[in-house]
Amino acid sequence: MSLDLVFAALADPTRREILVRLLQGEATVSDMCDPGGLKQPTISKHLKVLEVAGLIASDQRAQRRPRRLQLANMQVLAAWMEPFQRQWDGRFDQLEALSRAQSQKEE
Amino acid sequence: MPNKSRFIVDQTTHTLRAERRMRATQDWLFSAWMTPAMLRLWWDPSGVPLAVCDIDARVGGTLRLVSAGNEQHGFAGTYRLIDRPNRIEFDAMGAAGSVVFRAEGEDTLMVVEIRCPTAEHLERMLQVGVAEGTAQTMDNLVAYAKAQAAA
Numbered sequence: 001m002s003l004d005l006v007f008a009a010l011a012d013p014t015r016r017e018i019l020v021r022l023l024q025g026e027a028t029v030s031d032m033c034d035p036g037g038l039k040q041p042t043i044s045k046h047l048k049v050l051e052v053a054g055l056i057a058s059d060q061r062a063q064r065r066p067r068r069l070q071l072a073n074m075q076v077l078a079a080w081m082e083p084f085q086r087q088w089d090g091r092f093d094q095l096e097a098l099s100r101a102q103s104q105k106e107e
Numbered sequence: 108m109p110n111k112s113r114f115i116v117d118q119t120t121h122t123l124r125a126e127r128r129m130r131a132t133q134d135w136l137f138s139a140w141m142t143p144a145m146l147r148l149w150w151d152p153s154g155v156p157l158a159v160c161d162i163d164a165r166v167g168g169t170l171r172l173v174s175a176g177n178e179q180h181g182f183a184g185t186y187r188l189i190d191r192p193n194r195i196e197f198d199a200m201g202a203a204g205s206v207v208f209r210a211e212g213e214d215t216l217m218v219v220e221i222r223c224p225t226a227e228h229l230e231r232m233l234q235v236g237v238a239e240g241t242a243q244t245m246d247n248l249v250a251y252a253k254a255q256a257a258a
Contacts, residue, residue: 094149
């Protein structure tokens with residue numbers, strides 16, 4: 001699972017709306033089509049992005065493939081990655097500051 | 108924020124990856140990883156120099172890094188490959204680590220990978236990270252409380 005994919009998936013307002021819709025329970029593509037709103041191909045495209053990111057899953061056995069949230073996946077990832085990210089981000093910040101200090105000294 | 112890091116978990120190969128592009132040469136960054144006087148200054152994310160920073164910079168040589176005030180949790184490993192200024196590989200805490208330095212114009216892209224032998228190991232590794240992160244949050248809280256009390 002790639003965090004880049006997760007963040008990219010969450011960056012779009014329509015996709016966030018779909019996730020909110022799925023908070024209420026599983027739904028098919030046609031459930032998510034609203035009159036005068038998004039069309040089926042557009043929704044399918046967004047669902048694909050969310051699925052690749054691991055944020056939702058579809059039931060392949062059911063013909064209409066209802067989608068549901070993979071909240072556990074998301075929470076687990078966020079909870080585990082956060083300290084790792086903070087640790088390495090902090091390290092890289094220190095390293096960058098050190099490099100800046102050194103190049104200033106040389107100038 | 109062009110300088111921010113990228114983080115990736117690849118669950119199929121049980122690998123954690125952290126990337127950062129920096130305004131520095133490959134050679135300088137390589138030295139920053141392999142010179143104790145440099146490494147001890149940046150390894151601890153809080154900016155406090157390491158209490159212990161032992162580096163035996165040859166293949167089969169060991170490294171040992173211990174943060175100040177956290178003497179019971181150290182980072183220990185063995186170098187597997189040292190290829191200035193491109194690549195460092197080491198075994199540490201049962202996982203395989205690598206650091207790659209790739210020149211990109213005036214910048215260098217640094218890629219740190221930690222490859223765990225199993226999914227369970229990856230899970231444990233991340234849980235240790237959680238524990239460390241929590242410990243650090245507590246430390247920061249204590250430092251903050253002290254500063255408030257002194258003010």
